[in-house]
Amino acid sequence: MNSLRLRGGRRLKGQVEISGSKNATLPIMAASLMSMGEVVLSGVPDLEDINVMSMALEILGAKVKREADVLVIDARTINNYELPESISRKMRASNLVMGALLGRFKRARVAYPGGCAIGVRPMDLHLKGLRNLGYELTEEYGFMEGKAQQGIMGKEILLDFPSVGATENIIMAATLTPGITTIRNAAREPEIYDLQNFLNGMGARITGAGLDTVQIEGVKKLGGVEYRVIPDRIEAGTFMVAAAISRGDVFLGNVVLEHLQPLIAKLREIGVEVIPKSTGVRVIGNHKYRPTDIKTMPYPGFPTDMQPQMMALFASIPGTSIIVETIFENRYMHVQELRRMGADIKLEGRIAIVKGKTALEGATVEATDLRAGAALILAALFAHEETIISKVEHIDRGYEKIHEKLERLGVDIRRV
Numbered sequence: 316m317n318s319l320r321l322r323g324g325r326r327l328k329g330q331v332e333i334s335g336s337k338n339a340t341l342p343i344m345a346a347s348l349m350s351m352g353e354v355v356l357s358g359v360p361d362l363e364d365i366n367v368m369s370m371a372l373e374i375l376g377a378k379v380k381r382e383a384d385v386l387v388i389d390a391r392t393i394n395n396y397e398l399p400e401s402i403s404r405k406m407r408a409s410n411l412v413m414g415a416l417l418g419r420f421k422r423a424r425v426a427y428p429g430g431c432a433i434g435v436r437p438m439d440l441h442l443k444g445l446r447n448l449g450y451e452l453t454e455e456y457g458f459m460e461g462k463a464q465q466g467i468m469g470k471e472i473l474l475d476f477p478s479v480g481a482t483e484n485i486i487m488a489a490t491l492t493p494g495i496t497t498i499r500n501a502a503r504e505p506e507i508y509d510l511q512n513f514l515n516g517m518g519a520r521i522t523g524a525g526l527d528t529v530q531i532e533g534v535k536k537l538g539g540v541e542y543r544v545i546p547d548r549i550e551a552g553t554f555m556v557a558a559a560i561s562r563g564d565v566f567l568g569n570v571v572l573e574h575l576q577p578l579i580a581k582l583r584e585i586g587v588e589v590i591p592k593s594t595g596v597r598v599i600g601n602h603k604y605r606p607t608d609i610k611t612m613p614y615p616g617f618p619t620d621m622q623p624q625m626m627a628l629f630a631s632i633p634g635t636s637i638i639v640e641t642i643f644e645n646r647y648m649h650v651q652e653l654r655r656m657g658a659d660i661k662l663e664g665r666i667a668i669v670k671g672k673t674a675l676e677g678a679t680v681e682a683t684d685l686r687a688g689a690a691l692i693l694a695a696l697f698a699h700e701e702t703i704i705s706k707v708e709h710i711d712r713g714y715e716k717i718h719e720k721l722e723r724l725g726v727d728i729r730r731v
């Protein structure tokens with residue numbers, strides 16, 4: 316198992332190129348299963364989660380080839396609609412093949428997904444939505460099994476909560492289901508909009524993604540497409556916070572500023588200078604930050620995937636900042652590790668009270684999940700002495716070559 320050794324105290328300086336979005340690529344890869352042509356994806360990040368999704372597609376019978384940041388997927392030959400537990404358990408996003416397989420075969424058998432220990436993460440909203448379309452869904456022996464009933468037909472579906480994955484699974488199944496499906500209270504994340512654009516590129520008829528009502532007119536068949544995925548807004552956000560916490564000066568290339576608005580607003584409130592440029596964004600830190608509050612919400616609210624990183628930043632700002640985590644009930648695993656580094660954080664249910672300090676101390680800590688690991692890297696940039704972060708495999712799920720990118724910005728970091 317890998318660890319990262321990181322010596323804090325340096326101001327980050329220079330330029331970093333943001334990779335393609337993990338959370339956009341994963342549903343797009345799943346949706347490729349419905350294509351009767353060749354899918355060529357570019358801007359695909361080199362990440363463990365992407366490798367797992369590639370394996371899932373291959374197990375289902377697709378051919379997947381990778382060259383640099385381009386992935387070529389040929390699903391014309393797939394003949395299997397069952398995803399075994401050995402692969403499903405490796406990550407939460409494996410559940411996204413469900414909607415695609417139902418669309419393509421009108422049958423699917425998918426073992427319950429695994430993923431980070433940030434909450435229970437049930438599948439009820441996915442299954443309820445798919446049932447509404449006329450698919451019969453059963454849950455037995457650790458599998459979700461679906462098949463089309465007579466006369467499946469697009470419908471009005473009202474999601475009880477704007478779940479990202481449920482919205483994506485329903486969009487995919489509805490794409491190859493006759494009639495018109497309308498999803499109300501749909502998730503509005505940029506990754507949903509990217510999925511819509513990708514599917515429409517293959518011949519789907521979807522409108523409204525990015526708003527709370529998405530309409531899908533079922534088509535009979537999808538063809539091939541060449542498509543570039545959007546930049547990763549969470550990787551970008553993490554590097555923005557890295558610039559801020561190290562009181563550095565960093566230019567980020569390959570970003571979509573609109574996707575970063577909830578974070579930019581908070582960074583500016585704190586006193587971080589965020590300067591949009593035509594080819595990216597420049598972030599300049601200083602020593603006069605003010606504490607603030609965040610409440611995680613579905614997009615365009617503040618993203619839960621940036622909550623741990625903001626907690627690290629708050630721990631470096633004298634005064635009291637408050638965090639309310641409303642999306643995942645167990646997304647405070649990083650608190651205990653940040654405390655080892657001297658952070659003063661109290662938890663009251665879903666509320667975290669962070670009393671910032673002028674210094675943190677290096678320690679031996681564990682990345683308990685992906686963004687918790689990112690928060691520890693950020694805290695380590697601010698800490699005196701050396702921090703050793705174990706279980707880096709969690710961080711590698713979502714950050715492409717993170718130690719190399721940080722090293723180029725002047726961080727004293729080693730992978731051991």
Ligand SMILES: CC(=O)N[C@H]1[C@@H](OP(=O)(O)OP(=O)(O)OC[C@H]2O[C@@H](n3ccc(=O)[nH]c3=O)[C@H](O)[C@@H]2O)O[C@H](CO)[C@@H](O)[C@@H]1O
Pocket residue numbers: 338339341407408434435436437438439440441442476477478479480481502506619620642643644
């Ligand atoms: C691969 C990917 O894109 N992952 C992202 C996706 O996860 P994911 O799609 O799993 O997140 P959801 O939006 O579905 O989950 C949000 C909340 O809804 C609950 N829920 C969800 C589905 C369901 O059927 N029942 C239910 O109760 C979850 O337990 C959670 O508390 O969106 C999350 C919220 O922005 C992000 O943190 C993840 O990084």
Ligand SMILES: C=C(OP(=O)(O)O)C(=O)O
Pocket residue numbers: 338406407408430431433620685686713
């Ligand atoms: C929670 C995340 O991913 P996943 O949904 O794949 O667990 C994340 O990207 O922060």
